[in-house]
Amino acid sequence: MNPAAPPDRKDQHLDIVLAGQGRHARDAGFDRVSFVHEALPDLDHDKIDLGADFLGRRLKAPLMISAMTGGPARAEAINARLAEAAQHLGVVLAVGSQRAALEGGAGGGLDRTLRRRAPDTVILSNIGAAQLTRGFGLDEARRALDMIDADGLVVHLNPLQEACQPEGDRDWWGVGAALEALILKLDAPVVVKETGAGLSGRTARRLIDMGAAAVDVAGAGGTNWALVEGERARDEADRIHAAAFADWGVPTTQAIVDVRRACPEATVIGSGGVRDGVDAAKAIRLGADVVGQAARVLTAATLSTEAVVDHFQRTIRQLRTVCFCTNSANLAALRRAPLRPAD
Known part of the structure; x- marks a missing residue:
């Protein structure tokens, strides 16, 4: 087993993302489409149903607080706030990597107190x-x-980040076979996600055929982990290498469309550059069942539980208004709302 990651790497990641660095050079694609406005909706705004099913559970809103992390001291407070907010809002919480905790390092609040x-x-x-x-x-x-005491396991795919990380794991021979074996043997649902470069329809089909319970496209347009690793690199050659991948990946909107087309029966999570409730609505219309946010809520997570709740309540309010102005009484109707290319 490889030695645990350097203790300061996760804090470096957090500082870089909070500083607004490491943003993808390519946009997620949400500005390329618009909803057709309905000037005469025939429904009650306050009775719109935003509930969604996920892994056999009913969510109050189709949202996921996506994986975030940091050094142990900050991570513990962040994870506590995210858990409290998820409970209050009735949305999914996906934690950051548990590798350090599993290898005997500090857990960053990743214990039963989270549940x-x-x-x-x-x-x-x-x-x-x-x-x-x-x-x-x-x-x-x-x-x-x-x-x-989790309900399921996320296995994250980050080959680009590993290739650009000075201490990255670059030998992926056999990873696919090992992942399939894990999915088949684990007595819990497995969600497989990318980390900012997007899933192709072909790869998503392969993952669903392996038995994955859901896939998260995690498309290009949000945080670019190649650039984040470039920011923390000490060697100029590593920085130059990472910079070449500033626009690498499948934009989130394209990834959602491609994955839904390839996997019509699958549970699809749309994440990567989702800015607000309007983007979330577009992701759902394009084929996502649940929409994830990470970097956009990170600043709030460093402040308080209330700040996280406020962030997602704004998102939920915006999503509800999109439903209202497209005459969509629920998410099933939103998926049929007319779209047009943006001007």
């Missing part, structure tokens, strides 16, 4: 696919689930 803060909502554990050929397997996945 006590969010007893009623969906919580997802998180490990990296690259570790599945480096000593992580079924036992570690079960420990990750048990550690926070």
